[in-house]
Amino acid sequence: MSYSAWTPKAVEHRLLEAAETLMLLPNVRGPKSYGSAMPAPVREWEAYGSEPSRYKSRPSREAIDRMPETWTWINSLPEQADRVLIYAWAWVKVRRGRSINDFASREGMNNRTLRRQITQVCQQIADDLNRKHMVRLTVVVDVVSEITAEVDPEQISSVTYANHWRAEDAKPRHLPELLDQRAPATRAG
Numbered sequence: 001m002s003y004s005a006w007t008p009k010a011v012e013h014r015l016l017e018a019a020e021t022l023m024l025l026p027n028v029r030g031p032k033s034y035g036s037a038m039p040a041p042v043r044e045w046e047a048y049g050s051e052p053s054r055y056k057s058r059p060s061r062e063a064i065d066r067m068p069e070t071w072t073w074i075n076s077l078p079e080q081a082d083r084v085l086i087y088a089w090a091w092v093k094v095r096r097g098r099s100i101n102d103f104a105s106r107e108g109m110n111n112r113t114l115r116r117q118i119t120q121v122c123q124q125i126a127d128d129l130n131r132k133h134m135v136r137l138t139v140v141v142d143v144v145s146e147i148t149a150e151v152d153p154e155q156i157s158s159v160t161y162a163n164h165w166r167a168e169d170a171k172p173r174h175l176p177e178l179l180d181q182r183a184p185a186t187r188a189g
Contacts, residue, residue, distance in 0.1 A: 089103065
């Protein structure tokens, strides 16, 4: 996996993906007071198949996993006006029947000014993400705190192995070289 720097466009795509994921998730409506969740039964055989099937698209598991991370990026923005603008813009952008022109006029700006504002906020998020990633990859570690694998200077090539840790009168039980020289153990039967 290689590192690629965050760009405002990449941040914008993730913001829109998170808003679309939130829109596609099922709403929590609470318990239904009266009625049934079952569809209406088909009473006549001619009516069967006359209505087109309805399919609701669902977000992928990966998109659902990325959504809270994206909201964290927005919530870490220092200005509340930027947070509100990004949330509202992403919501309007992914909804059908909503116009960015209407949203821009409601916010008191034209399309180009809104585009510049969104790009500026996305650039701010991208800079913050790149800064965090660079700190994680290029931080200088001093020699005292650096932990490396210890290299054993001894090359063990003899049959006696390294016996500095063993008592002098100890007899090793499992030596692979001596397996064929030992007499097989007799079992009590």
